[in-house]
Amino acid sequence: MNRKGMTLIELLVALVMSGVLVAGVYRTFISQQHTFTVQEQVVDMQQNARLAINRMTRELRMAGYGRLDATFFVIGKVHGTYQDVVTPNGAGSVTVIGGYQAVTTLSAFASQGQNFILVNNASSFDMAKRQYICINGIDSHQIKTIAGNQIELKDTLNYAHLAGEPIFLITAITYSHGIIGDPFRGVAGDPLLRNDNLGAGPQPVAENIENLQFLYILKDDVWNGNKWVPDPRLNVPAAQRADIRIIQVNIVARTDRTDPELAKTGDGFRRRNLTSNIQLRNLGV
Numbered sequence: 268m269n270r271k272g273m274t275l276i277e278l279l280v281a282l283v284m285s286g287v288l289v290a291g292v293y294r295t296f297i298s299q300q301h302t303f304t305v306q307e308q309v310v311d312m313q314q315n316a317r318l319a320i321n322r323m324t325r326e327l328r329m330a331g332y333g334r335l336d337a338t339f340f341v342i343g344k345v346h347g348t349y350q351d352v353v354t355p356n357g358a359g360s361v362t363v364i365g366g367y368q369a370v371t372t373l374s375a376f377a378s379q380g381q382n383f384i385l386v387n388n389a390s391s392f393d394m395a396k397r398q399y400i401c402i403n404g405i406d407s408h409q410i411k412t413i414a415g416n417q418i419e420l421k422d423t424l425n426y427a428h429l430a431g432e433p434i435f436l437i438t439a440i441t442y443s444h445g446i447i448g449d450p451f452r453g454v455a456g457d458p459l460l461r462n463d464n465l466g467a468g469p470q471p472v473a474e475n476i477e478n479l480q481f482l483y484i485l486k487d488d489v490w491n492g493n494k495w496v497p498d499p500r501l502n503v504p505a506a507q508r509a510d511i512r513i514i515q516v517n518i519v520a521r522t523d524r525t526d527p528e529l530a531k532t533g534d535g536f537r538r539r540n541l542t543s544n545i546q547l548r549n550l551g552v
Contacts, residue, residue, distance in 0.1 A: 308522040309537055312475065316520035316541050319459045319473035324545050326440055327514050330363035331549035333401030333437060336509070340364070343409055345439045346396060346464050351508040352550060358501055359453045359479045360443035361514065362464075365549070366401035366435030373402070374416065377428040382411075383419045386434055392418065396465050399437035402428050407437060439464045444479035447471075453479070456521065477519040477538060484513035484544070486551055514545045 273281075331352040340350035345364055354362040370391035377384045384402070391397060392410060400418070401407040406426050412419040441462040445452035450460050450469040455477040460469035482499035485507060489496050499515045518541050525535025 308524060308526075312520050312522045312537065312539055315473045315475060316518060316539050319476065319518055319520070320516065320541050320543050322461070322472055323442055323516055324543060326365075326367065327361070327363055327442075327516075327545045328548060329365045329367060330547045331365055332404060333366035333407040333435060333549075334405055335364060335407055335437070335549075339407065343398075345399060345437070349439045351505070353483075353508055353511045353514070353547065355481065355483060355501075355503050355508075356441070356443065357451065358481070359445075360441060360451055361481045362439050362441040364437060364439045366404060366407065366437050367440065367463075368436045368438065369433040370436045371434045373428055373430050373432045373434065375430050377402075377424055379425065379427040380423050382421075382423045383417055384424075384428070384434075386416050386418060389413055389416045389418055391436055397436055401435040401437055402426075403432040404435065441469075442472075442479075442481075443469065444476055445469070459518070473520070475521050475523050477521045477536075478517070479519075480517040482515040482517070483511050484515060485510040486512045488512075509550075512547055512551060514547065516543045516545060517541075 335352050344350040349362055349364060352364050356362060368391075371386045371388045373384060374387045375385040392400065392413060394410065394413070398410045399407065400410060402424070406424060406428065408420040408422060408424075410418055411421045441450075441460075441464060443450040443453075443460050443462070445454075445457050445460060447460070447469055450462065456475055458471040459473040459476045459479060461472045462469040480501075482501055483503050484495055484499050485503070487510070488499075499513075503511060519538055520541075521536040521538045526537060527535065529535045529537065
């Protein structure tokens with residue numbers, strides 16, 4: 268009887284070839300998985316950096332909204348701390364003041380020269396942290412008293428206002444690089460924090476920020492060729508803060524995890540550096 272089958276040598280050759288094939292497929296899978304993971308990390312990092320820049324750009328650009336000027340907060344500082352529209356807090360932090368939140372509307376016509384207004388809902392205001400208001404972006408005042416939905420002002424209205432015009436709450440917003448509990452720590456990998464100074468404390472805006480720096484360009488600085496003259500400055504004396512016209516934001520974001528391949532020659536983190544010159548369009552008008 269003639270029986271056909273595989274010899275031991277044939278079986279071993281088949282096993283070796285199968286092993287080589289499986290190893291090749293596995294190596295390709297691992298390579299593709301590594302590439303996918305790296306790309307995912309890079310995308311997250313870039314989104315982080317863009318989110319941080321976009322959020323800061325919107326709010327820094329609106330600094331001074333409500334026709335605020337250098338003299339508006341001289342007597343009563345916002346939260347007892349800030350009297351300038353832009354307050355540099357060191358290299359990695361800045362505080363800007365403006366009418367950022369439209370919280371209610373006028374419920375009745377308000378005449379020029381009167382010292383009170385009627386609003387539809389006064390619950391967003393108080394005599395502590397929420398005592399500065401802006402009517403329709405052009406008439407800013409400090410609250411003297413609140414009785415129901417009637418708000419008495421410390422001075423008189425500069426303009427007449429129609430019922431339905433928006434009332435903005437003027438707030439001081441602080442951006443910093445640190446952690447909750449120590450918002451000015453500024454260690455690589457700390458989040459970007461935003462604090463509206465209304466009681467909730469600093470809140471994370473973007474994670475894994477390696478460095479954050481704010482530089483300032485004043486009204487008499489000149490763009491010459493491809494650079495500012497003088498160079499954007501880190502510190503601005505209190506007497507010159509009213510002259511700030513542009514905030515230059517430099518932010519360095521990094522990936523959440525290290526790349527083992529990069530770790531062979533460095534620390535393994537991939538990084539992105541973004542710089543934005545933000546013009547403060549409500550100042551100096």
